[in-house]
Every structure is written in C-alpha cells, then in structure tokens.
Amino acid sequence: NAGVMQNPRHLVRRRGQEARLRCSPVKGHSHVYWYRQLPEEGLKFMVYLQKENIIDESGMPKERFSAEFPKEGPSILRIQQVVRGDSAAYFCASSLRDSDQPQHFGDGTRLSIL
Amino acid sequence: AQSVAQPEDQVNVAEGNPLTVKCTYSVSGNPYLFWYVQYPNRGLQFLLKYITGDNLVKGSYGFEAEFNKSQTSFHLKKPSALVSDSALYFCAVSYPSGGYNKLIFGAGTRLAVHP
Numbered sequence: 206n207a208g209v210m211q212n213p214r215h216l217v218r219r220r221g222q223e224a225r226l227r228c229s230p231v232k233g234h235s236h237v238y239w240y241r242q243l244p245e246e247g248l249k250f251m252v253y254l255q256k257e258n259i260i261d262e263s264g265m266p267k268e269r270f271s272a273e274f275p276k277e278g279p280s281i282l283r284i285q286q287v288v289r290g291d292s293a294a295y296f297c298a299s300s301l302r303d304s305d306q307p308q309h310f311g312d313g314t315r316l317s318i319l
Numbered sequence: 320a321q322s323v324a325q326p327e328d329q330v331n332v333a334e335g336n337p338l339t340v341k342c343t344y345s346v347s348g349n350p351y352l353f354w355y356v357q358y359p360n361r362g363l364q365f366l367l368k369y370i371t372g373d374n375l376v377k378g379s380y381g382f383e384a385e386f387n388k389s390q391t392s393f394h395l396k397k398p399s400a401l402v403s404d405s406a407l408y409f410c411a412v413s414y415p416s417g418g419y420n421k422l423i424f425g426a427g428t429r430l431a432v433h434p
Contacts, residue, residue, distance in 0.1 A: 253419055
C-alpha cells in the first residue's frame, strides 16, 4: 500500500515566486493535515482539510498561504510571493476519520527560497 | 496554552543499555499522546500512542511509553538500545474535538546510540 506521497521532495524558488506543494493521502484516508518544520524545531500545525472543505486553518499565516483538497486529485498547499522566511520542510499527513487513529506522514517537501 | 516539552535536546546512550526520552505536556482534559520518530530527510513514523487504558503502552521496534497523569508525562523507553535507533524523536499531544487531531509537537530529542 502506498503511503502519503508528497511532491516535489525539494523545491527552490526565488523571492516573489509562487510555490505549490502537493500531497496525495493514503488511499481511503479522508483527513489531511499540513505541518511546517523550521530547522531544528518541531512541527507546527498549519491546516486541516477534508475533501472540498477547510476545517481548521488556525495555523496558517493570514496572507500568502492557502490550501485545498479537491474532490479529485491531491491536496495542494500554495504559497504566493514567497519570502526567505518561508524556507522550511512542509509535511503532509493523513488519517482515517476516527480521531484516535495515528496520522501517517509523507517525506515532506523541502522548500528553499533564494 | 497547550504545550509539549521535551527537556533534552540530545540523549546519548551506549548500545545495549536502556534508554529514556522524556516528554511532559500541559494540556487540559484528557489528551491523546503520541511518539513519532524521524530519520534524516524523511517524514515522521508513528511509534505508539496512548488514548486510554493501561498506562504502559507498547509500540513499534521494541519501544514503550508510560503515561503518568499526575506528572503529566509520557516518557519513551526501550530496554536495550540499538545503533539503528539513532534518530530524532518527537512527542505529540492532541485534544481531539470535532473528530480530528491537531497535533502539538515538542521540539524533538535527538537520540544517539553509540556502539
């Protein structure tokens, strides 16, 4: 069974460009989470989505960041007009519906801003 | 505010010796507790969880963790460490509501097992 698939694994952007990060959850998982990991830090929650719905975006910066999980296709985390401070590893996780199920993490996208 | 503390940045242990990685939390109510491990340039791998029931939970790769409600701790343990256990370990808690888990992570503890 395929796990959570994230692409690209590495992404380099110049300041002001857009970054699009993709996440395909484990087959059958309807819950998708995005987390950000800054160097030498733990993961910080960004957003939680179900198909076609953003449920909790309390960890998302108010500007430039958006996320979606369409009916068909992967979940997308989009960062517009990137800045140096956006450099981080972005992880996607998915889980079954029940809240006591562990989240399965992808290998992350490492975003570097030049 | 909900938070998770991993007081040790790094834990060093000799192969074959027991290991403990500490975690304390400050979350009201009855949180769910998790341990994850991260290898270089990889995502997090689930080790074990505590939801309810026995305070000692067993997980993957011989790891176990003890939930102590009075001390709000959830320390990770293994009776005999392996060099291959060297990695970054994260404790996480959640206070599920609405049917989902928003994980709050500690800063991580780097475990180094020496031959």
